Amino acid sequence: MAPRVQSRSVSNLLPYITSSSSSTSSSIPSLCSSSQSSRYFSATPAPQTKLRRQMFEWLSTQGSGLKHHTPGETNYLRMADGSQSNRPFPNNMTFISEPVLSEELRNEVYFRVKEQKKSPRAVSVELGIDMNRIAAVVRLVELERRQRDKVNFDSSPFFSSFEFSHSPPPRTQNDETPKNRLHCHTLVLCTKWSPPPPLAQAGERQTYHEPINDLPVHPATGAQIFYPVPESRPFTRVDAGRVFSGAPTLEKKVSDKITHPSDLVEDVIQKPGSIEWVGKGDNARQVLQPADVRIPHPQLVQLARDRAAFPEERRTVTQRHTERLERQEKAEKERAAHAAERRNRNTETIEPQDSRFSFRIKDAVVSEETVGKNGRAPWAPGRRYGVPTNDRTRGTVKIPTRVNV
Amino acid sequence: MVLRIRLARFGNKHQPFYNIVVAQARSARGSKPLEVIGTYNPLPAARTDASDAVSAPRAYKDITLDKVRAKYWLGVGAQASDPVWKLLNLARLVEEKPKTYNKA
Numbered sequence: 001m002a003p004r005v006q007s008r009s010v011s012n013l014l015p016y017i018t019s020s021s022s023s024t025s026s027s028i029p030s031l032c033s034s035s036q037s038s039r040y041f042s043a044t045p046a047p048q049t050k051l052r053r054q055m056f057e058w059l060s061t062q063g064s065g066l067k068h069h070t071p072g073e074t075n076y077l078r079m080a081d082g083s084q085s086n087r088p089f090p091n092n093m094t095f096i097s098e099p100v101l102s103e104e105l106r107n108e109v110y111f112r113v114k115e116q117k118k119s120p121r122a123v124s125v126e127l128g129i130d131m132n133r134i135a136a137v138v139r140l141v142e143l144e145r146r147q148r149d150k151v152n153f154d155s156s157p158f159f160s161s162f163e164f165s166h167s168p169p170p171r172t173q174n175d176e177t178p179k180n181r182l183h184c185h186t187l188v189l190c191t192k193w194s195p196p197p198p199l200a201q202a203g204e205r206q207t208y209h210e211p212i213n214d215l216p217v218h219p220a221t222g223a224q225i226f227y228p229v230p231e232s233r234p235f236t237r238v239d240a241g242r243v244f245s246g247a248p249t250l251e252k253k254v255s256d257k258i259t260h261p262s263d264l265v266e267d268v269i270q271k272p273g274s275i276e277w278v279g280k281g282d283n284a285r286q287v288l289q290p291a292d293v294r295i296p297h298p299q300l301v302q303l304a305r306d307r308a309a310f311p312e313e314r315r316t317v318t319q320r321h322t323e324r325l326e327r328q329e330k331a332e333k334e335r336a337a338h339a340a341e342r343r344n345r346n347t348e349t350i351e352p353q354d355s356r357f358s359f360r361i362k363d364a365v366v367s368e369e370t371v372g373k374n375g376r377a378p379w380a381p382g383r384r385y386g387v388p389t390n391d392r393t394r395g396t397v398k399i400p401t402r403v404n405v
Numbered sequence: 406m407v408l409r410i411r412l413a414r415f416g417n418k419h420q421p422f423y424n425i426v427v428a429q430a431r432s433a434r435g436s437k438p439l440e441v442i443g444t445y446n447p448l449p450a451a452r453t454d455a456s457d458a459v460s461a462p463r464a465y466k467d468i469t470l471d472k473v474r475a476k477y478w479l480g481v482g483a484q485a486s487d488p489v490w491k492l493l494n495l496a497r498l499v500e501e502k503p504k505t506y507n508k509a
Contacts, residue, residue: 349465350495357449357466361496364443364469381469382424382441383415391417 101129101137101209109134110141119329121297128208131296213297220244220288237261237290245288247278261290262305265298266324270331299324406430408483410475410493412445413438421447425470425489427478442478443470445492470496 069075074097076088086097101109105127112123113134120134129137227243229235238261242250258264267274268289276287292301302324306317351358364370364381371380378384390396407430414434416422423445426438449464475498479485485493493499 348496351463352495356463358463359495360465360467362467362469364471366440366442366471366474380441381471382426382444383422385437 099209101133105129105209106137106141109137113138114142119325121329122325124212125297125300128210128212130210130212130214133210213295213300215291215295218244218288218294220285237292238264241288241290245278245285247276247287260292260305262292262298262301264289265293265302266327268293269298269328272335299328408439408478408481409486410442410478410483410489411486412488423447425475425492427474427483430484440474440478442474443468468492468495472496472498 066075066077074086074088076085076097077090078085086099087093087095088097089095109123109127109129112118112126113120118126120131120138123129124131124134221244223244225243229239234255236255236258238255238258239250242248275289277284278287279285292298295301299321303317303321306320307314310317346363348361348363349358350361366380371377378387391398408427409430410425410427412423413426413428414421414423424438424441425443425445427440427442428436428438432438444467446467449466451464452462470492475493475496479493479498485499487502490499490502494501
C-alpha cells in the first residue's frame with residue numbers, strides 16, 4: 001500500500017479553486033501557495049484548461065469589482081456600456097429582478113390599512129402595490145410585531161447578524177426615527193418611500209411599485225373560437241365573454257342598455273349572484289364577464305372615462321369616484337358580514353374544560369334540499385353508502401388541488 | 406330489536422371519519438343504516454382564524470348533527486353507544502354518563 005500523504009492540504013477548504021497560472025497568483029496568493037505546497041511529489045504542471053484560465057483572468061480583472069457590493073445597490077454584472085441593470089443574468093434577457101418593498105413603504109402600507117383604517121383597495125391604488133401584496137404585507141408586519149414583542153432582538157445574536165433593519169418599526173407615523181433604521185435589503189432593488197406622502201401634497205404621484213390592474217387570465221379565454229358576426233351587429237367585450245362561455249346572445253333590449261362594458265361593474269359588485277349561469281350539473285359555469293369587470297380595480301376605468309367625458313369638472317369627477325369606492329367597500333363589507341353570520345348561525349363551538357380540543361357542532365337538517373328526494377343526494381351529510389371512492393383508482397388526480405381553511 | 410345510534414367508520418387508513426348512524430344493534434358496522442344523522446371527524450384541525458389575543462388556540466374537531474332526528478330517535482328508544490353518547494352530550498341532548506371513578 002502506497003504511503004498516505006499526511007499533508008496540510010487537508011486544511012485547504014477550497015482545493016478546487018487552486019491555480020498554477022501566474023496571472024492569478026497575485027489575486028489569490030494564499031490558495032496558490034497552498035496548492036504548490038500540497039503537491040510535493042508531482043513534477044508535472046497542474047492541468048489547466050483554457051476556460052479555467054480565462055475564469056481566473058476574469059476574476060482578477062472585471063470580476064474583482066463584484067467581490068464587494070455597495071449597500072443599497074444591486075451587485076449584478078454590468079451592461080456593456082457600464083450601466084447598472086436589473087438583469088442578474090446577462091444571457092437571459094427575460095429574467096428581470098423585480099424590486100421589493102422597502103422597509104418604510106412596508107410600514108406605510110401597514111399604517112394606512114391598520115391605523116388609518118383605509119381599505120386595501122384604496123391603499124393599493126394610492127401606493128401602486130398589488131392588492132394581494134397589500135394583504136400579505138399587512139399579515140406579515142402583524143406577525144413581525146407579534147414576534148418582536150416576544151423575542152428580545154437586541155440580545156439575540158441571530159437577528160443582530162442581519163444586515164437589514166433590526167429596530168422596531170414605528171408605531172405611528174410621528175415617532176419614526178430614521179437614524180436608527182437602515183434601508184432594507186442591501187442586495188436587491190427597493191422601491192423607496194419618503195415619509196411625507198407626495199400624493200396629496202405636491203400633486204405628483206407616488207412611484208408605482210408594480211402594475212396593479214393586470215387582468216388575470218381566465219381559462220375560458222384559452223379557446224380559439226371562430227365566431228362570425230355580421231358587420232351590422234355591434235359586438236362588444238360583453239358579447240365576447242358570452243361566446244367564450246357558450247351563453248346565448250344577449251337580447252337586443254338588454255344589450256342596448258349597456259353603453260360601455262364597465263357599466264356592468266356596479267351591478268356585479270353589489271350583487272355578485274346576479275351573474276348569469278350556463279350549463280348543467282358539473283358543467284355549470286358563470287358567464288365570463290368582460291375585462292372591465294374582472295380587473296382588480298374596475299373603478300379606475302370608470303374614473304378615466306369620467307375624466308375624459310368631463311374634463312372641466314374635476315371636483316365632481318373626484319367626488320363621483322369617491323362615492324363609487326365607498327359604495328363598493330360598503331357592499332363588500334356587508335357581504336363579508338353576511339357570510340360570517342350565516343356561517344356562525346348554524347355552527348356552535350363548544351370548549352369542554354377537560355379537553356384539549358374544541359368541538360364545532362354544525363346543524364345538519366334532513367330535508368328534501370339537504371339529502372335529496374331519495375335521501376341519498378351526494379351533498380347530504382355523511383359519507384355515502386354504495387358509492388365507490390375513486391381515491392385509489394389509476395389515472396385520477398390524487399394530489400390536493402385546493403386548500404380549505 | 407334494539408336500535409343503536411353509533412359511529413360507522415369511513416375514510417382511509419390513519420384517516421378516520423365517522424358517520425353518526427341509526428342502525429339495528431346486531432347489524433354490521435359497514436352495512437347500510439336506517440338513517441345517517443350526522444358525521445364526526447376525530448382528526449383535529451388547526452384554527453386559522455384565531456385572533457391575536459388567543460395565544461394558543463385550541464384545535465377543533467368537526468361534528469355535524471341533525472338534532473331534530475337525534476332527539477326523535479332517542480325518544481323512540483334508540484340507545485346511543487358510548488362515543489356517540491359523548492357527542493350527544495356535547496350537543497346537550499343527553500346528560501353525561503356517570504363515570505366509574507365517580508360512583509364510589
